[in-house]
Amino acid sequence: MLFQVALYGLVYLLCFVVCAKVASRQARQFVLLAGSYALYLTWGVWFAAVLLSSTIINFLVGQWIRRRPEGFVLSLGILLNLLLLGTFKYLPEVAIVLPFSSLQKFSHLVMPLGMSFWTFQAMSYLFDQYRGEELDPSFVEFATFMAFFPVVISGPVCRMTEMLPQFRSQTQISWDNVGKGFRRIATGILMVQLARLLGQGVLGGDGVSSGFDHAMRWGATDVWFLSIGYGLQLFFDFAGYTHIVLGAAQGLGFILPENFDLPFRSTTPSLFWTRWHMSLSFWIRDYVFLPMAMIRREVWWRTFALFTSMVMFGVWHKGTILFVLWGGYHGVLLILHRLVQQCERKWNFDNSTPIWKPISWLCTMLLISLGWIFFRANSLGQARQMLSTILVPANYQVQNLSGSFYWLVIVLAVAYVCVVVLGKALESSCAETAVQNTVIAALVRLQWYWIPPIYVTVLVIVVIMAAGSGSNAAAFMYRGF
Numbered sequence: 001m002l003f004q005v006a007l008y009g010l011v012y013l014l015c016f017v018v019c020a021k022v023a024s025r026q027a028r029q030f031v032l033l034a035g036s037y038a039l040y041l042t043w044g045v046w047f048a049a050v051l052l053s054s055t056i057i058n059f060l061v062g063q064w065i066r067r068r069p070e071g072f073v074l075s076l077g078i079l080l081n082l083l084l085l086g087t088f089k090y091l092p093e094v095a096i097v098l099p100f101s102s103l104q105k106f107s108h109l110v111m112p113l114g115m116s117f118w119t120f121q122a123m124s125y126l127f128d129q130y131r132g133e134e135l136d137p138s139f140v141e142f143a144t145f146m147a148f149f150p151v152v153i154s155g156p157v158c159r160m161t162e163m164l165p166q167f168r169s170q171t172q173i174s175w176d177n178v179g180k181g182f183r184r185i186a187t188g189i190l191m192v193q194l195a196r197l198l199g200q201g202v203l204g205g206d207g208v209s210s211g212f213d214h215a216m217r218w219g220a221t222d223v224w225f226l227s228i229g230y231g232l233q234l235f236f237d238f239a240g241y242t243h244i245v246l247g248a249a250q251g252l253g254f255i256l257p258e259n260f261d262l263p264f265r266s267t268t269p270s271l272f273w274t275r276w277h278m279s280l281s282f283w284i285r286d287y288v289f290l291p292m293a294m295i296r297r298e299v300w301w302r303t304f305a306l307f308t309s310m311v312m313f314g315v316w317h318k319g320t321i322l323f324v325l326w327g328g329y330h331g332v333l334l335i336l337h338r339l340v341q342q343c344e345r346k347w348n349f350d351n352s353t354p355i356w357k358p359i360s361w362l363c364t365m366l367l368i369s370l371g372w373i374f375f376r377a378n379s380l381g382q383a384r385q386m387l388s389t390i391l392v393p394a395n396y397q398v399q400n401l402s403g404s405f406y407w408l409v410i411v412l413a414v415a416y417v418c419v420v421v422l423g424k425a426l427e428s429s430c431a432e433t434a435v436q437n438t439v440i441a442a443l444v445r446l447q448w449y450w451i452p453p454i455y456v457t458v459l460v461i462v463v464i465m466a467a468g469s470g471s472n473a474a475a476f477m478y479r480g481f
Contacts, residue, residue, distance in 0.1 A: 004042050011035040019252050020173045029140050029167055036147040047112035054084060055146045058122040059139055065129040077126045085119045090319040114153040116481055118146050120283055125160045127287050135160050141167050150249040154241060154478045156259045156279035166254050173253040184247030191240025193462045198233040202465060206402040208233050212376055219398030220390045227369040229409040230376045237477045267360040269333040272368055284309050307331035317481045326374035333367055
């Protein structure tokens with residue numbers, strides 16, 4: 001592990017020097033590609049072989065589509081990608097469930113790291129070629145797109161239309177971007193540690209992981225706090241990882257697509273999915289939902305396309321009944337939201353009243369939180385038991401989880417809100433240069449004096465608390481998908 005960390009640092013430093021000092025785009029591309037494969041090889045030679053095979057196949061199919069943009073060629077390319085992904089991601093689970101001896105040899109097949117992400121990147125390239133986008137990458141450029149080391153493990157899901165101009169850019173790195181990138185890395189590190197603390201708990205064994213993995217009975221309030229706590233844990237972990245990735249890429253001069261945009265401010269399920277895991281949700285929208293919805297004009301078909309798209313969203317994460325239910329659950333939420341919108345238009349309901357927005361936000365957050373039970377539960381039986389618990393009024397008088405877990409969830413939720421509000425205030429004050437002689441203006445002027453000490457203090461406290469709890473809750477939870 002120490003060797004891997006050192007190699008990551010060395011490769012990043014080499015890429016940084018080349019991108020900062022070398023104007024030749026060919027040299028930059030070669031170093032980025034070589035560095036990306038050097039790092040990916042540390043996860044397994046077999047993994048790199050699968051990635052290279054997928055790269056070669058998709059590059060050749062993409063060139064074929066560019067010459068002959070026919071539906072058959074596109075379908076063949078998509079089928080090849082799905083077969084390759086299905087072999088490593090879904091076949092082992094099928095082999096465990098089905099009692100066929102011929103399938104047992106596939107039960108121990110390990111999926112290459114990040115395969116779900118770079119396969120979707122490859123398919124977006126094929127779709128865009130078919131749609132007539134002006135994409136003519138060289139093999140080195142396409143291979144770099146597939147293996148680019150900041151995103152190859154857990155995204156965000158990039159598109160060739162966004163990345164190709166940057167791979168070809170000869171502009172030197174902006175030091176302002178370098179500073180912003182390293183600030184994002186620092187933010188991500190803190191968020192990942194907060195996720196670890198939520199998973200382990202303050203005292204060790206009293207966090208989200210223990211609540212799902214070891215508790216046998218829950219009160220109704222326990223279930224609500226576990227679902228909310230897991231939502232926060234997943235957000236801090238994945239959004240923190242994304243901050244690190246985007247910051248590292250920005251330090252090299254690359255701007256990657258955002259994955260999160262204050263999702264907990266969402267007042268509707270539809271708005272939530274424009275702010276959570278944005279690169280994937282927009283991928284599903286652009287390459288699954290919209291093409292399906294345009295096949296027929298009937299309302300029922302658009303509803304079916306929406307539900308199917310969300311089920312596919314769930315299956316992308318993992319091919320189990322729980323993730324099918326999770327995707328279907330969110331499909332139903334989106335459909336219900338559309339029905340509510342239709343009723344509002346039909347009855348001329350005014351949803352701009354001050355009371356409506358808080359109510360809509362509360363309902364949205366509670367419904368989104370319930371969905372995390374499908375996402376995190378260890379079995380269908382556990383999910384059913386937890387969901388049925390909240391339906392019995394008497395269960396709200398029972399509390400089996402520790403009080404420290406309740407306080408941890410509350411404190412982190414409130415702290416996150418305070419940081420977001422303060423951050424927005426500082427941003428708006430920075431934009432309003434005429435503001436003077438106010439507390440906010442003083443905070444803006446002196447921010448590099450008071451923010452770093454607070455950040456370091458909080459990080460040290462969180463790391464000590466997480467390390468002292470002695471649990472083995474894993475970071476970077478999305479690596480499992």
